[in-house]
Amino acid sequence: MAKKTNGVSRRSFMAGVATTGAVAAAGCTSNTGTETASGLSGNIDISGSSTVFPLAVAMRGEFTAEEMHPNVDISINSTGSGGGFTNYFCTGDTDFNNASRPISETEQEQCTNNDVTPVELKVATDALTVVVNNDASWFGEDGEECITVEDLAEVWAADSKPTTWSDVNSDWPDEEIQLYGPTDASGTFDYFHEEILGEETGHRTDYQSTEQDNQIINGVANSEYAIGYMGFAYYSENTDRVTALGIDNGDGCVKPTLETASSGEYQPLSRPLFTYPARSALAEDHVAEFARFWLENSTNKAIVADEVGYVPNTEAERDENLDRLDSAIEAESE
Incomplete structure (x- = not known):
């Protein structure tokens, strides 16, 4: 697997993805969500949008920093929104799918047929x-x-x-x-x-x-x-x-x-950007915590605007999406 991009400048990171096309966190652990002395551990697999890709990598860098959750390994693959939904997420092979447009009815039907329930979370706004x-x-x-x-x-x-x-x-x-x-x-x-x-x-x-x-x-x-x-x-x-x-x-x-x-x-050409966790994946503590972390930081200008180059969520948007996430986590735990 490729080396993590934690701690590098976005300009260096973007130069790297021009040749790699996908970035994965170093090391692969089982997707157990067990807790360790340093916090949560486990693996998270993310597919989807190349547009949301750099934002996902930036959030991964913050979340898996040494003082946060260094034992959570997050693999991010830039497949395109539709390619991610069809080939990975709706088949049950990834925990999240990033998307630069809402999930389609066809994709939603494919997910349903495979017992995958997507949870739509708005994470930023883009200017195509x-x-x-x-x-x-x-x-x-x-x-x-x-x-x-x-x-x-x-x-x-x-x-x-x-x-x-x-x-x-x-x-x-x-x-x-x-x-x-x-x-x-x-x-x-x-x-x-x-x-x-x-x-x-x-x-x-x-x-x-x-x-x-x-x-x-x-x-x-x-x-x-x-x-x-x-x-x-x-x-x-x-x-x-x-x-x-x-x-x-x-x-x-x-x-x-x-x-x-x-x-x-x-x-x-101004448009919302999304990530979609699978509701079943949110039963794992490390997956739910990463989704919550991403939303809590979706208003963070330093990460979303200055580091990556998108418009952060408003506080109202953040809170609305956090409520949606919490409802999904609660539904999965019942």
Whole structure:
């Protein structure tokens, strides 16, 4: 298993996940939840969203620190929201699934058929970010770079499928569009598809798809005529390498920032982020304690905003989700 990322800077961590794609805590103990002299012990397996991945790793680092619960081993695998639900969580193979969109009816049905009861917990808010090359001057300059929702939809729609930028807007260059984005197992893909393209319009498939957001950054940074999208946290670590486009949803251009995501100005690409523990897993003390720790720290600006790059929960959101968690723990203990 890979070495824990406890105690490293987020920039160092993000560079590492570009090549590994998954991080697991060192050592594997049985999932017993037995207590030791130093506190709880046991193993926790987490699958799911690449967007929530860095937040989960940051919370793991805090939770498993020497002065906290060093004998709890937490394995985190970046599979995409849908890939995690379908292949790991709803089959009963992981304790949590991270997601950048709500669980679907199909996934919920799969979970139910396997006696898995997901507990939805909101852990942060993200500003899904559209990025272009720093030399893509046709979108504007000096912080004014912008695209309308209609033009963004035209770029990514399967039915229109333009090949050059001038196919979208005659004032733009007659150069081939190069596209980078998440796979269709990603919650980021699902959210972008729903909010930008709509249910009736297909998402084009002729693009470079990956579950590794840093590969999207690299592709866009290396091509003047490229465009891509991912969670805000990955862009925030690469502001010198790519340019974030503002989104004009009909009321003027709004740039993705923690402030505009928190205020609701950044529409339609501001979105909630979730983790879903399995209710049965919450019967284990170490699993329940980690879920509670994550929610209690979901309002922590130093971790959620400064270290990772997302909007923290409000105190009201934290308390609402803690109540939901406590109800699930209580139901499982009956």
